[in-house]
Amino acid sequence: HPVYISPRGSQLHAKNWPAEAALRMFLNNLSAQVAEDPEKLVVYGGIGQAARTPADARKIVELLLTLEEDESLLIQSGKPVGKIRSHAEAPRVLIANSNLVPKWATWEHFNQLRERGLMMYGQMTAGSWIYIGTQGILQGTYETFAACARKHYNGDLRHKLLVSGGLGGMGGAQPLAATMAGATFLGVDIDPERIRKRLETRYIDKMTFDYREAVRLALAAKDKGEAVSIGLVGDIGDVLEKLIQDGITPDILTDQTSAHDPLNGYVPHGMCLPQALALREVDPGEYRARSLRSMARHVGFMLEMQRRGSCTFDYGNNLREFAQQGGEPNAFQIPGFVPEYIRPLFCEGKGPFRWVALSGDPEDIRVTDEALKALFPENTNMINWLKQAQLKVDFQGLPSRICWLGMGEREKAGLLFNQLVRDGKVKAPIVIGRDHLDCGSVASPYRETEGMLDGSDAVSDWPLLNLMANTSGGATWVSFHHGGGVGMGYSQHAGMVILADGTDRADQSIRRVLHNDPATGIFRHADAGYEAAQETSEKFDLGL
Amino acid sequence: HPVYISPRGSQLHAKNWPAEAALRMFLNNLSAQVAEDPEKLVVYGGIGQAARTPADARKIVELLLTLEEDESLLIQSGKPVGKIRSHAEAPRVLIANSNLVPKWATWEHFNQLRERGLMMYGQMTAGSWIYIGTQGILQGTYETFAACARKHYNGDLRHKLLVSGGLGGMGGAQPLAATMAGATFLGVDIDPERIRKRLETRYIDKMTFDYREAVRLALAAKDKGEAVSIGLVGDIGDVLEKLIQDGITPDILTDQTSAHDPLNGYVPHGMCLPQALALREVDPGEYRARSLRSMARHVGFMLEMQRRGSCTFDYGNNLREFAQQGGEPNAFQIPGFVPEYIRPLFCEGKGPFRWVALSGDPEDIRVTDEALKALFPENTNMINWLKQAQLKVDFQGLPSRICWLGMGEREKAGLLFNQLVRDGKVKAPIVIGRDHLDCGSVASPYRETEGMLDGSDAVSDWPLLNLMANTSGGATWVSFHHGGGVGMGYSQHAGMVILADGTDRADQSIRRVLHNDPATGIFRHADAGYEAAQETSEKFDLGL
């Protein structure tokens, strides 16, 4: 299979920088340092792909190499299907992935189409060519913990104990995110291999099989206000039970076990891992039933901790739903993380802003980090993140940075980056993008739009307006996907990437797109009745 | 309630013609001559609205009156929700109507949201401000009959008998469309009032209660090659049964009874209308069961006619599905009208192109009609339509014309109209739009994308790419809807309208939009494997 490598440096291979940017980011998404399985074109998130087939990938590269500034390339579920007439202030690439007419919007129908070569799963940033590796989930987790700190602990997590289950692909970011946010962290995973991996990549500080030792270390660190992370091998339910018996109440409690999949994910209590793996094979029905009962028990202990004063929240793994099915009627008394911590950020237009140095030179990211700190000297949360990210985050593929910025800030940051390119302070243009999980770009009633004030969780006019706004504003490429995060039938969302190549055109487009993109999030939340969004709307004069 | 009247003449009320065009078309959609129920803001098609509430309608007017050329207005299910930064070559209005995350995309959930004031049903052209009255359905029906003629009768329907059931809101266009296409028409409706109405508006020529008389008139006209239309009061199933007994086989057979609704639409056989209405109230279950059985019987006779040589097709009223439920296992041996007659047109990029004279002067439409005839002297089908439309179609609201044009033709027509405006040959700018039922703009597996060659019926990446293409190309307003035509859960589709105001900007945008819009239809059908579309692609050099 072909090896995908993104060009670096300041030389053009395509005919213009907008096309070159799309080319580099497409190849970066598929490069071995970034993609989970480049051979299958899988970038992340299950089967989230960047192109449908290797032949399509090759064709995309060819077409981007010759794309003119008055043309746009159309991508349908990872396949290039046409070129249209366009102009310089319009996107160079228009992307639609995995979209299905609602009645047919199921995994079953999707898989049939996929097997016949007609579709591809785009996830969120995989199919829209702006995935940048695990930094994204690290920052998202950090941002959640920081928001929790602001809401409950005056923004300070020192002397606070954060407990969570699950240290796998996503959950493994928790220990580092927690210590970056200043907390003491105790994480529990049934699989020692998972914790060992975090130890190797320095995402976690200590590992133990001994409950007593873990508690002693955690309490000592908490006492001294040390940001230390401890991984304990065990069942999260059992550990919570013991903590309750010992009268130890975490300040913050959440969970990232693979609860979304009661058969192939979550491990039921009362059995070790090899036993569990055996039971899965032999008697899946029994396994599933035990999983659901274990989750009910697990959530029962979380509810007890909540009563005892822990800030307890669900972290998007569908644990509540299955605990309820398993017999815990009060599972949904635990709030979801979006309404609790992320939505207040959305109401300020904040979301997962990110950028990539197309030069490939890490020094370019350092330059942007420093410039950003100087631009927003009062944003201590952001400055703290950038400082720690510089120390602790290894780049994957093209050097990149993620950092949540709000209404107003995004436009300023974009113009600043364009100025850095224009002045030659960085060696090549910079692309700016974001996750589809953002304030104005997604409708997903089980995650991003859970429990909207006015009940408009399922209304997907909003991400479509976001798409139209970014397309008309002149983002460099735009995308619309279905089924990201929570699967087929459950979400619709829009992506965008915009190039800062030091031109006046880029200034114009940035002024429009990086203003409009968060503005649609303000419109959406203000319309739903959120006062914070209405205040942001007033502050930025966005009202009608 | 407010009375909606569109301004006419060549004076601007808004700050620029693009905004004025949106203003006039919005008000035209809601005017008494066009809308079915202006008080409820209902334009057509059940509850298809142009704005969510009267307050929203007023606000839309206010905002359009002050909209600048570097702004765009966002409309979410008929409510204005924000203004964004834009530029002159981008749309002035961005519209998203009735879109729901698939899992929640049902009438039940939609109605809940609608009752809470959060949504509106946009149908197709109602919510995207380009409905022009019944001329649209007349032309669509004409185009279908003409395509049938080309496929089976060398384009000539003289001496051909066309039989159909249902002469209601849409079906009532059949007699006029059939005679315009040259055929002899026999239509059957159980409700005499419906036929009487068609007589008044001169859509039908004769009406009778007597089967013998109807047959005598029809056969005589067919013999002489007279394009005459006859309305017979009766049950369509009974009439087909008698025709079979009498050995009379129509050349073309279809149906537009309200079969989509077995309870409140279709009237079961063996009972007169007042009896039926009574049974509906008293025993809806029994009524529905009888309806399904009657449809099975009705389709059974259609299948017999098909065996005897009638060109028989389903006309998008879901008759086959209910006949199957009622006990006719072979119902789907009758082909749908789209795969049979419309898809070949789609493969040439042909679709329901339409335009409106913003001056309000019918003379302007006459000028465009003549100019178009001169531009395409070889397009006899189009010229025949235009000639007859000039004679037989009364304008509703602002004078308008609809006429199916294909790839290449649309762009030429648009540039021609822009020239007419520039040269002062017409008194004010002209807007150009289309129905959402077009070659590249809709995914609707029970109608427009039924039975695609490659099985991609439900893939809705295509209308999204169409939306993005028209947004980036600089259409004057664009829209994306869910549920038009076939209801919630069953379709997704994009709309666009572009202004010809005589400027160079309009020339540029027309060159892009009226090329790209049908081109996305060619891409879609070529990708699905239609040879005709692949040929069109080659002819216009659209391949990659």
Ligand SMILES: NC(=O)c1ccc[n+]([C@@H]2O[C@H](COP(=O)([O-])OP(=O)(O)OC[C@H]3O[C@@H](n4cnc5c(N)ncnc54)[C@H](O)[C@@H]3O)[C@@H](O)[C@H]2O)c1
């Ligand atoms: N919050 C978000 O934004 C977000 C984003 C993506 C995914 N998620 C959800 O978070 C969850 C975790 O994702 P992941 O990628 O880390 O999954 P993963 O499968 O890589 O890791 C899950 C971990 O949980 C452990 N585990 C299972 N049962 C356990 C038990 N009873 N006690 C202790 N440990 C147990 C497993 O050993 C494994 O290491 C998923 O449900 C995912 O859908 C959340």
Ligand SMILES: NC(=O)c1ccc[n+]([C@@H]2O[C@H](COP(=O)([O-])OP(=O)(O)OC[C@H]3O[C@@H](n4cnc5c(N)ncnc54)[C@H](O)[C@@H]3O)[C@@H](O)[C@H]2O)c1
């Ligand atoms: N092909 C298309 O593009 C297209 C577009 C829109 C709608 N439709 C479908 O066409 C159908 C007709 O639409 P409409 O707006 O005219 O509906 P309508 O309700 O206005 O008219 C239906 C007519 O059928 C008559 N009818 C009912 N049962 C009958 C029977 N057994 N025998 C004789 N007549 C009978 C009724 O009296 C009525 O006049 C609908 O199902 C609609 O969904 C097709």
